[in-house]
Amino acid sequence: MPVVQVEGVHKRFGAVEVLKGIDLAVEGGEVVAIIGRSGSGKSTLLRCINGLEQIQSGRIEVSGHSIDPSGKGLRELRKDVGIVFQSYNLFPHLRVGENIMLAPRIVLGVSKAEARSRAEETLAEVGLAERFDAWPDNLSGGQQQRVAIARSLAMRPKVMLFDEVTSALDPELTGEVLATMERLARHGMTMLLVTHEMGFARRVATTTVFMHQGKVWEMGPSERIFGAPETPELRQFLGGGLK
Amino acid sequence: MIRQFTQSEFLFILASARWTLLLTVMSMLLGGLLGFLVALARTSRLAPLRALAAGWIGVIQGVPVLMLLFLSYYGLALAGFDLPPLIAATVSMALYASGFLGEIWRGSIQAVPWQQWEASSALAFSRPQQYRYVILPQAMRIAIPPTVGFLVQLVKNTSIVSIIGVVELARAGNLVNNATFQPFKVFGTVAAIYFVICWPISLLARRLEGRLHARRAG
Numbered sequence: 001m002p003v004v005q006v007e008g009v010h011k012r013f014g015a016v017e018v019l020k021g022i023d024l025a026v027e028g029g030e031v032v033a034i035i036g037r038s039g040s041g042k043s044t045l046l047r048c049i050n051g052l053e054q055i056q057s058g059r060i061e062v063s064g065h066s067i068d069p070s071g072k073g074l075r076e077l078r079k080d081v082g083i084v085f086q087s088y089n090l091f092p093h094l095r096v097g098e099n100i101m102l103a104p105r106i107v108l109g110v111s112k113a114e115a116r117s118r119a120e121e122t123l124a125e126v127g128l129a130e131r132f133d134a135w136p137d138n139l140s141g142g143q144q145q146r147v148a149i150a151r152s153l154a155m156r157p158k159v160m161l162f163d164e165v166t167s168a169l170d171p172e173l174t175g176e177v178l179a180t181m182e183r184l185a186r187h188g189m190t191m192l193l194v195t196h197e198m199g200f201a202r203r204v205a206t207t208t209v210f211m212h213q214g215k216v217w218e219m220g221p222s223e224r225i226f227g228a229p230e231t232p233e234l235r236q237f238l239g240g241g242l243k
Numbered sequence: 244m245i246r247q248f249t250q251s252e253f254l255f256i257l258a259s260a261r262w263t264l265l266l267t268v269m270s271m272l273l274g275g276l277l278g279f280l281v282a283l284a285r286t287s288r289l290a291p292l293r294a295l296a297a298g299w300i301g302v303i304q305g306v307p308v309l310m311l312l313f314l315s316y317y318g319l320a321l322a323g324f325d326l327p328p329l330i331a332a333t334v335s336m337a338l339y340a341s342g343f344l345g346e347i348w349r350g351s352i353q354a355v356p357w358q359q360w361e362a363s364s365a366l367a368f369s370r371p372q373q374y375r376y377v378i379l380p381q382a383m384r385i386a387i388p389p390t391v392g393f394l395v396q397l398v399k400n401t402s403i404v405s406i407i408g409v410v411e412l413a414r415a416g417n418l419v420n421n422a423t424f425q426p427f428k429v430f431g432t433v434a435a436i437y438f439v440i441c442w443p444i445s446l447l448a449r450r451l452e453g454r455l456h457a458r459r460a461g
């Protein structure tokens with residue numbers, strides 16, 4: 001059974017329909033890249049999968065938790081779905097370790113010792129074990145983004161969503177965040193990532209989804225999507241995007 | 244008979260400062276409590292609560308403190324509640340504080356970047372957990388300077404309750420001046436006492452602020 005199942009999802013903002021019937025299934029351990037033009041609905045789709053946006057029709061199921069337009073089960077869903085944004089949004093009044101321990105402590109109710117060991121473990125995973133007591137403001141953008149990833153991982157999500165997590169970073173810092181994500185992928189994390197890093201998508205993603213005008217326009221193994229795009233829209237997008 | 248401004252007059256003025264202090268502390272506590280609820284209501288997701296809080300802030304800020312004082316003292320007396328002046332004074336100053344603190348704290352809550360709400364939502368925090376662990380700690384830091392500024396105003400504005408006969412600092416000064424006709428000495432003393440109360444508050448605020456910043460930079 002897929003970890004993430006999206007069926008016939010429609011999402012409107014006011015009168016504007018942004019998602020026009022999305023179907024998508026992500027198997028455990030799969031890495032799915034979502035590409036597409038600005039405004040095609042990529043971020044909105046991720047936000048719906050995390051329950052940050054309510055859908056108008058259709059169904060989203062993540063490892064047995066499902067949400068529908070009634071909006072019930074949003075919080076349960078979020079426990080299983082980690083999401084990392086372009087802006088890192090660390091809690092500036094808490095140290096790095098406390099940033100990571102907070103959600104497991106108060107949302108999952110784990111003990112302080114358990115939260116601490118999770119924080120140490122996930123910080124090591126993103127290569128920042130020695131920054132446990134640092135203040136977020138004193139970290140570089142790339143380090144802050146890796147802490148944000150660690151903060152999500154500490155909830156032990158079934159799937160991680162990444163929305164252009166390197167777009168705000170200098171090229172040299174982009175590399176360290178991408179390396180972190182690649183490592184997560186290798187360790188078997190199920191991932192959905194919106195990215196403009198086409199090289200990274202092609203190399204790391206098992207499947208690539210091309211979104212266009214609120215629909216899944218074309219989708220397939222990354223090699224095929226990038227190597228032999230079928231629709232003119234995708235061909236044009238890649239032609240423009242890889243310039 | 245004209246009296247001299249002696250030690251006993253000075254002590255009388257000094258002792259009356261306790262009512263100024265008591266009034267300030269009580270109206271800050273009660274007004275702060277109410278103001279906190281007003282700020283929460285003002286940032287609530289429920290539109291009627293928001294409107295109610297906005298109305299409250301608008302009315303309190305739009306009415307002179309003096310009217311609040313008269314309403315609490317004479318108004319409630321007419322309605323059959325015969326409040327001692329000190330209680331009426333506390334009630335009116337607390338109402339006054341609730342409107343201004345409510346507005347200051349609403350601004351502080353809303354000054355926390357919305358991404359902080361989003362990041363904590365995404366981690367499955369409930370709304371109360373977001374307030375408790377993420378939003379309020381950050382809003383508090385933002386709120387310190389304007390809150391202290393208001394507190395200093397409050398200390399000085401308590402002088403208005405002398406009108407209904409509470410003998411606090413300003414009224415005591417007035418009484419002594421009437422008996423001694425030494426306005427420079429008398430009101431100089433009164434002013435100095437106000438200053439001695441307000442100055443440490445400002446200092447404390449600066450220290451608190453400094454410490455919060457130092458903590459983050461450290």
Ligand SMILES: Nc1ncnc2c1ncn2[C@@H]1O[C@H](COP(=O)(O)OP(=O)(O)OP(=O)(O)O)[C@@H](O)[C@H]1O
Pocket residue numbers: 013018036037038039040041042043044045
């Ligand atoms: N909260 C919102 N209210 C109204 N319209 C919105 C909202 N969020 C997104 N939209 C609109 O929905 C459409 C899709 O937005 P979305 O952010 O999902 O696109 P995207 O594919 O992520 O684009 P980008 O590559 O620029 O990030 C856009 O037209 C956008 O203006």
Ligand SMILES: [Mg+2]
Pocket residue numbers: 042043044163
């Ligand atoms: Mg986007």
